[in-house]
Amino acid sequence: MATEAPTRRRAIEDMASALFRERGYAATSVRDIARALDLQGASLYAHVTSKEDVLWAIVDRAASTFETAADRAAASSRDGDAASRLAALVRAHVAVIAADPELAGVFITEWRHLSPARRDAVLTRRDAYEERFRAIIVDGMAAGLFSPTDPAIAATFVLTALNGLAGWYRPGGRLTPDRIADHYAELAVRTVTEDHR
Amino acid sequence: MATEAPTRRRAIEDMASALFRERGYAATSVRDIARALDLQGASLYAHVTSKEDVLWAIVDRAASTFETAADRAAASSRDGDAASRLAALVRAHVAVIAADPELAGVFITEWRHLSPARRDAVLTRRDAYEERFRAIIVDGMAAGLFSPTDPAIAATFVLTALNGLAGWYRPGGRLTPDRIADHYAELAVRTVTEDHR
DNA sequence: CCTACCGATCGGTAGG
């Protein structure tokens, strides 16, 4: 029972995630969030210091979730070849989106509404994250496993395709998260491997 | 000289495209658009009937541009195999984005701010557009040229990767539109072709 | 295309 504050705060973030993803940050008012939680608009400010603060909390947590999942995928696939390491990274990314599409979706599309300093911080983290993809692609090319490609272009191509999942994934859809991960991992690996027919 | 009205209207749409893409539709005010054109906020209404009307004009024109480009690509690659038809479609899509990233970017990300009726109309057209990709993939699979894949998943994967270009393309960047089209066409075709090593 | 103006809503604060 001593943990009412963090729970309340989290409920606000979760509701905000859902609304930000559905309508966008700028089109969602503080009163929209409050109303969805049966609160008065001004009452939200007992728990948060500003609207942007809520967005930042969501984006920061989402970024950490992606990073942690990628760390685990990298550790558990460390001894595999580049193809299996790329597949593990893709699977981790898909799993994070499927586990909380609202959180991931806001991170992917709404970070531009942050203040310049925070936006820069997010861009730096996003670039470091994309670098994981580039590094595996470079490794795979060096090992002769992947065909020669512009690694930056290939990494961006794959990562934007993965992020697109946050735009269309709905729980209970035709495919389970695991099946989607199967498909996406295969498509991503093929993207960097030559057609040898 | 008799063509002042359409030119003026178009200048408003172009400025709105740039601002909507940079900050998003909801975060851009009618006065922002007017100010960028050295007009008073209310003066815009001599040329447009509402803010949403401007968004609709942009989205509708962008959709038509993509459709026309895809029609031409389909016509000129009609006699090729599925791989060359997919490559032609990808090249057309990339060219439309590179020719006007603001227009394409607003179409891709801001259509959800349209009224429900217009949003539905856009969704229908987007689905028909994506169906072009699915149809080629199905054809290629039937011909044994493409490896067995879920066509809907593969089409979405490729199309979201292509649309991601609108998020990062900047004129005068490291690669010309043509080189980007080369890379994207190859990556897209690989995505649906098996690795036979 | 401008001035003047409208009601509504915005994010946020004061004070309990």
Add this chain to the structure above:
DNA sequence: CCTACCGATCGGTAGG
């Protein structure tokens, strides 16, 4: 967590 309230800004209209 509420009531009451703040100045600023929103999309849009009237009337020239």
